[in-house]
Amino acid sequence: MTMPPLTAAQVSAPEIAERHRKVREKMEKAGLSAYVSFDPNNVYYLTNFANFVHERPFVLVLTMTETFFVVPVLEVPHVLRHKVGDFRLLSYAEFPAVVGSRWSDRFAEALPKQGTIGIEGACPAYLQAQIPNPVKVLNIIDEVREIKSAHEISRIAWTSDVMTKALAMMLGKVQPGVMVAHAIGDVTPYFYQRCLTESPQYNVMSSHAAGLIQPPAYTDDPHNFSCLTVTCEPGGPFLGFVAGKINGYGAEIERTFFLQTIPEEAKRPFDTMMEMRYKAYDMLKPGAIGSEIDAACQAIAHGAGYETPLHRTGHSFGVTSHEAPFLALGEDNVIQPGMIFSIEPGIYIKGKGGYRHSDTVLMTETGYEILTQYPDRKEDLIVG
Amino acid sequence: MTMPPLTAAQVSAPEIAERHRKVREKMEKAGLSAYVSFDPNNVYYLTNFANFVHERPFVLVLTMTETFFVVPVLEVPHVLRHKVGDFRLLSYAEFPAVVGSRWSDRFAEALPKQGTIGIEGACPAYLQAQIPNPVKVLNIIDEVREIKSAHEISRIAWTSDVMTKALAMMLGKVQPGVMVAHAIGDVTPYFYQRCLTESPQYNVMSSHAAGLIQPPAYTDDPHNFSCLTVTCEPGGPFLGFVAGKINGYGAEIERTFFLQTIPEEAKRPFDTMMEMRYKAYDMLKPGAIGSEIDAACQAIAHGAGYETPLHRTGHSFGVTSHEAPFLALGEDNVIQPGMIFSIEPGIYIKGKGGYRHSDTVLMTETGYEILTQYPDRKEDLIVG
Structure with a gap:
């Protein structure tokens, strides 16, 4: 057997796109109109952006055709510096902010009006509470991550x-x-x-x-x-x-x-x-x-x-x-x-x-x- | 003005008891039969035990009279070495374990049969899904933490x-x-x-x-x-x-x-x-x-x-x-x-x-x- 090559190189955009494709395949199978990701490991897997969890949420919303990334305005340059792949940034005003410019306002814009929304087992209660659609708890991204490229x-x-x-x-x-x-x-x-x-x-x-x-x-x-x-x-x-x-x-x-x-x-x-x-x-x-x-x-x-x-x-x-x-x-x-x-x-x-x-x-x-x-x-x- | 004294000393058992008392005061006001804490910062605040979040959950359940701490069996000596204050340890078999010895089995033992259960905004969906009682999302421990001793x-x-x-x-x-x-x-x-x-x-x-x-x-x-x-x-x-x-x-x-x-x-x-x-x-x-x-x-x-x-x-x-x-x-x-x-x-x-x-x-x-x-x-x- 030969050892796999070693690399410390950054992930490529095609690889990120392929990860998204696999997630959407599973979304379709589960009959979801969108999937919401909050777990920083899953967010990193799909964006190459690493955040730590604190009061300012970073939320990824995948519909069948688009990817939205809800982030604090403070972090926009930081996200742009590290991100790989295409998604739409929705930035919100400094936490907690006034009604209309809060994270939850931007999150609402990203959610489809219809259909069941998938959330992770790790999804916090405060985030789940902002989803008006029917919700299904399932770990789609975690499943995709099981087999390594x-x-x-x-x-x-x-x-x-x-x-x-x-x-x-x-x-x-x-x-x-x-x-x-x-x-x-x-x-x-x-x-x-x-x-x-x-x-x-x-x-x-x-x-x-x-x-x-x-x-x-x-x-x-x-x-x-x-x-x-x-x-x-x-x-x-x-x-x-x-x-x-x-x-x-x-x-x-x-x-x-x-x-x-x-x-x-x-x-x-x-x-x-x-x-x-x-x-x-x-x-x-x-x-x-x-x-x-x-x-x-x-x-x-x-x-x-x-x-x-x-x-x-x-x-x-x-x-x-x-x-x-x-x-x-x-x-x-x-x-x-x-x-x-x-x-x-x-x-x-x-x-x-x-x-x-x-x-x-x-x-x-x-x-x-x-x-x-x-x-x-x-x-x-x-x-x- | 004089600077407060500096200390790196460990928290005392009476201080931990006082923190629990304040949490129960708020539980009573909110009409809860129990409060479930998962946020590692809140768990540390009430036990002096620091864990990082991974697939093996650490869950604290406060009823009006008892405190249960659901922990992996692997961590029991580690918990006993650091913990301050009194609570009942409920340990579960190595994750994911077979039905009957899983974390969710021990968690079920800690929950009161009756009444509304309070959970944190940070409570993950997979934990919330294991609570059969009506649930209210409110950050009681976080509120107690706002004023420092x-x-x-x-x-x-x-x-x-x-x-x-x-x-x-x-x-x-x-x-x-x-x-x-x-x-x-x-x-x-x-x-x-x-x-x-x-x-x-x-x-x-x-x-x-x-x-x-x-x-x-x-x-x-x-x-x-x-x-x-x-x-x-x-x-x-x-x-x-x-x-x-x-x-x-x-x-x-x-x-x-x-x-x-x-x-x-x-x-x-x-x-x-x-x-x-x-x-x-x-x-x-x-x-x-x-x-x-x-x-x-x-x-x-x-x-x-x-x-x-x-x-x-x-x-x-x-x-x-x-x-x-x-x-x-x-x-x-x-x-x-x-x-x-x-x-x-x-x-x-x-x-x-x-x-x-x-x-x-x-x-x-x-x-x-x-x-x-x-x-x-x-x-x-x-x-x-």
Whole structure:
């Protein structure tokens, strides 16, 4: 297998048009006269414009023939600087503004008088309240996003490359006596350096990524990041991770590692985690079912006497670092080429430690390709 | 006037209880049997737990006598580590999970069978769809947040102190030939240093702040941050800003400044901006109306021949860096002691430059107090 090409280049107008076409195909099937998008990830996907959610709404309205983008007047030059593709800007006066020039006045102009309007599951109640038409909640854009284009795959491969090298940098800094904050200190500057030198259209607003190391006492609690002042001492399991999105596209790489020595009691849970990992990769092919992969990993954990893992086997990436579809119980999606998953089955022993690797993995026509190539055997993960 | 004390200390359980009491007071007045909160800022305000929104929902349900917190099982240790106050945790199996152990099953357990349920304007459609009761959209917690307690004021004063010193650091780095990315490079490490040394309960999940410098060609577009590789050259107007929230509480400081020399054509717009600024401070007292302050600032801009400013005069802060109430047309709130506002009237000339200072300002019983004390005259804002 060959790795996909890497790129930090901006999305093209034809690619944006193709995304819109796919959304309208689904709108037609659902019998909608328009679809309203508020989720900033979906807005970015269809416009290349990244906003963060605050009181001034950014709302995209797709009818079958036109695209309207309702934005604060303050943001018009900002939108014009980043946007790709064609749409009609409807700008409203500074929030909250007087009646007649409010965001809701512009939004009303964009809505068709007739027909059912589709809204996202993420659509806020205040926005839904402004739609007089009958409304249907369905995640059309999210569905289109599940299968990645060649451009998206190259962007995710680029993010994966940045993150894999950042992980190597971090792990190279871990020594006895080194504080976590110091070991991770070069990661953010490295992100900037890569973005600024490789992407002329780098947008800081669509980047939100970090590298972190959890010392052993924190690894049983996967989202506990309160260990920045802890000093590294020989042993393990440590968890090194780099995750998030960089310049618009997400990925992650995580490794359980050891400092100078592997404690005896770490070996069995590490090996069980690896057995789950091999099983997940073994089952990972187009046509497989996400929940079945997760069930098989859980069976290995239970068989070895461990509790149900805290974490599912995987999630997807795209313009986010965390999205559907999942490799998890309850998710009966069929895995297809062009999907991207994290593969991260884990073992978590309360008060003793957690064991998890994670990789960013592309589904191909015949199998998969790991975009975050990095050693995974415990013998190769002893640092310091 | 004396500045409020600074603190980076964690909120107390009695303070959290008092916030809950105020919310229930408003629930009772509105005739609700429960109130459902999803907005992560409101959840943080009532629990001290910071989450970011992704597919696994965190939902707070307040009945008149009990508080339920629906959380992913994966996050239970993380919630227990940060939470302040008493509530009943209802944890659900890893997303999406099988029927019976999904988030929606736990959520259903928390809802009262009878009565109208209040939801936030920010409540997503997928959550609203799980409420069988009649629903009323109203922002009760946001309203309680408008008046700050002594603890909140001290936290915002602390954030203001960190940001003011960060601005001074940044401006001290600006020299001819220096790249923006280098001038701002010390800000994030400084944030970390202050948080890690002054707040034993520092939570990286509730921090999202940055410092940036806009060179002259970018200042007419207030949210355009794509200037990291631009080199600073003598002249102006430059805009230096530090904004966001640090360890849970927001503030901002912004200064228009000049490198070595003030261009002749910059003097009139700068002075007009200052006239607007003096007018805003002159009108800023308990009992004043936000829209009237903004109208008076706009009148000065128009009188001097400038277009309607892109930006309103101010917004509030709290557990966010951007919230209601506003000093803006359309906002007819009465200003009260304990409110916090940015004061940031500006002049923006398309293609030529923008002029804006911003400060974080506390309303007192008799007037106001500026929490971000820093020179504002153009003669004192020449660097390099």
